[in-house]
C-alpha cells in the first residue's frame with residue numbers, strides 16, 4: 001500500500017453526461033436522520049446512496065464485462081460532515097465522479113508514519129476533477145470531510161469482484177481507447 005499511488009485521475013476522459021449529474025444532484029435521497037431500527041440485516045446503515053442509471057451506459061457495460069459485478073450508485077454526504085477513516089469491506093477499487101465543483105470537500109488517504117507509532121500518519125489528498133472519473137484504491141485507509149454548507153454528491157462505481165485490484169482497473173483504463181461520451 002502506498003500513498004504515492006492510491007488514486008488516479010482520468011482527466012483525459014469525457015465529462016460525465018449532464019443527465020447523470022442531474023440525476024445525482026436532484027433525485028430524492030433517504031433521510032439518514034430519520035432512520036430507525038429495525039435496520040436491514042440488523043445493521044445501522046453507513047452510507048446514503050441511491051441507484052444510478054449510469055449502469056445502462058456502454059462504458060459501464062464494458063467494465064462489468066471485463067471485471068464482473070460493479071455497484072453503481074450516487075452517494076450524498078451532509079454539509080459539515082466527516083465520513084470516518086476506513087478501508088472498504090466490499091471492494092478493493094472504486095471509480096468516483098464528483099458531481100460539482102466542491103472545493104472544500106476533502107478526500108484523504110493515510111498511512112502510518114511508522115509501524116511503531118500508533119497515532120501518527122502521513123496523509124495525502126485525493127484531488128478530484130469535477131465530472132471526470134477518479135480511480136481510488138479503497139484498501140488504503142481513507143476518509144471524506146465535507147467542509148461545506150452544501151451536500152457533497154458523487155457517482156460511485158464499486159468493483160465487487162474482490163480479485164480485481166486498483167492496479168488492474170488503472171491499467172485497463174489508462175490503455176482504454178479515446179471516446180466521446182459514456
Ligand SMILES: [Fe+2]
Nearest residue numbers: 087088138142
Ligand atoms: Fe470508502
